Amino acid sequence: MKVILQADVKKVGAKGEVVEVSDGYGRNYLLPRKLAVEANAANLNTAKVRAESKARKAQQEADEAKLLGAQLEKISVKVPVRIGKDGKLFGSVSGSDVAKALKDSHSLNVDKRKISIQGDVTGAGVYDAVIKLHPEVTTKIKVEVVES
Numbered sequence: 001m002k003v004i005l006q007a008d009v010k011k012v013g014a015k016g017e018v019v020e021v022s023d024g025y026g027r028n029y030l031l032p033r034k035l036a037v038e039a040n041a042a043n044l045n046t047a048k049v050r051a052e053s054k055a056r057k058a059q060q061e062a063d064e065a066k067l068l069g070a071q072l073e074k075i076s077v078k079v080p081v082r083i084g085k086d087g088k089l090f091g092s093v094s095g096s097d098v099a100k101a102l103k104d105s106h107s108l109n110v111d112k113r114k115i116s117i118q119g120d121v122t123g124a125g126v127y128d129a130v131i132k133l134h135p136e137v138t139t140k141i142k143v144e145v146v147e148s
């Protein structure tokens with residue numbers, strides 16, 4: 001029996017896939033629990049349209065991430081921190097500090113969990129931060145740590 005999965009089913013397939021299952025498993029488990037629908041012509045057309053729409057949306061998100069990445073590459077951000085007499089930081093500089101500086105200075109909203117600063121921030125200076133905008137798109141920005 002061919003069915004179109006409506007949800008991820010362990011050891012069978014992912015949502016939207018057309019899979020071949022035994023008649024009993026399909027009729028007695030998948031169909032009553034609405035985990036799948038029978039793969040007739042109308043349902044196959046609906047599944048095809050959904051797959052195309054999903055692919056188009058994913059491509060659009062990737063394109064938007066590339067545009068934002070191109071904008072971010074041109075940007076440098078200043079992060080003010082407290083620095084002691086010997087030149088060492090009080091605390092640390094994290095992704096949330098960089099995200100806040102991006103929002104304040106350039107009005108760009110970037111998730112703080114997607115920002116990672118390369119190397120250890122030990123004092124004032126310029127550091128690289130990597131921002132993962134999309135699974136396929138990463139970009140680097142310059143972060144200047146200055147004394148407040």
